[in-house]
Amino acid sequence: MEGWLGLLLLLVHNAAAAKMKIVEEPNSFGLNNPFLSHTNKLQPRTTPSPPSGPSHLFRLAGKCFSLVESTYKYEFCPFHNITQHEQTYRWNAYSGILGIWQEWEIENNTFTGMWMREGDACGAKNRQTKVLLVCGSSNKLEAVSEPSTCxxxxxxxxxxxxxxxxxxxxxxxxxxxxxxxxxxxxxxSDELITEQGYRKLLREIFQEANYLKSTESKSEEKENQKGSKRFETLEQCSVANNELSEELKRLKSILDKNGISYKNASDKTVDHLVPSNPNAARAEERFHLRGDTGDRDDH
Known part of the structure; x- marks a missing residue:
């Protein structure tokens, strides 16, 4: 009897063991796990700007180019974004956005780089990337570096x-x-505007063409307005007054050079301008429309 009881207990134990199943948590294996949706992890801060610049570059839109360097894979999608993926088996491998297409960098009438801004947070600022376009036999992401933090x-x-x-x-x-x-x-060329004014007007053209973002320049203007026309001492005020007087003399000499006479309501202000000959009408109109839009950079 005891033998049969022992056999019965053994069968019950084996049946219970057959129903038990040990479920292991799936290992994420970093970004190499094909069962994870990595793109869902990336949360862009803003939408890309519309494609702009040379139209022959628009054919790059919608394509992506990758480069594996060390333990990271970089993906550059022109006119869209740049991402970085850590190629390791760590459970918390990094995957992030290094920048979203925003604007061009322009120097000397040339598009010198594509700025990808508003990437993932990096301390108190956001990650950003400048992409330099160079001649090559094929489309290829060649190199990546980090000149300064993030x-x-x-x-x-x-x-x-x-x-x-x-x-x-x-x-x-x-x-x-x-x-x-x-x-x-x-x-x-006619010295009706300063170099600073010239650069400001050019930037307005580039902004209207959607090559540059206007938000940055507006914030700069606000900062300049906050810091302008404030003097902590009487000496600073006197120096500024002398500089304005010298600038007024310079403008008067330009008017004389272009054959435009002027009448003073007082010794300190120019009331209005009167052309002394018909040939000066165009120069006068140009002066009124554009004026002196920036501080002169003589030093």
Whole structure:
């Protein structure tokens, strides 16, 4: 009897054991786990700007180019974003956004780089990346570096920029904006605007063409307004007054040079301008429309 009881207990134990199942938590294996949706982890702070700049580069939109360097995989999607993925088996491997397409960097009438901004948070600021476009036999993400903390630099090779004029700004503008550019060039040549004013007017053209974002310049203007016309001492006020007087003399000499006479309501202000000959009408109109839009950079 005891033998049968022992056998019965053994069968019950084996039956219970057969029903038990040990479930292991799936290992994420970092970003190499095909069962995880990594793109859902990325939360962009803003939407990309519309494609802008040289139209022949628009064919890059919708494509992505990758580069594996050390333990990281970088993906550059022109006119969209840049991402970084850590290629390890750690459960919490990093995957993030290094920047979202925002604007061009422009120097000397040339598109010198694509700025991807508003990436993932990095302390008190956001990650950002400048992409340099260089001539190459094929489209290829060539190199990645981090010149300063959370500010990255990428080199992208493409045959689309091999022509010496492929990155010039002026030809990409519409006819109206090209005329405006011609006008401010002439105004600078005639000394009707300063170098600072010239750069400001050019930036307005680039903003209207959607090559540059206007939010940054507006914030800069607010900061300049906050810091302007405030003097802590009488000496500072006197120095500023002398500088304004010298600037007034300079403007008067420009009027004389262009054949424009002036009448003073007082010794300190110019009331209005009166052309002394018909040939000066255009110069007078240019002065009224543009004026002196910036501080002179003589030192």
């Amino acid at each position: 500010v990255y630099s990428m080199t992208f090779k493409t045959p689309l920029v091999c022509h010496p004029h492929s990155l010039l700004v002026y030809p990409t503008l519409n006819e109206r904006l090209r005329r405006r550019w011609d006008e401010i060039e002439q105004s600078l």
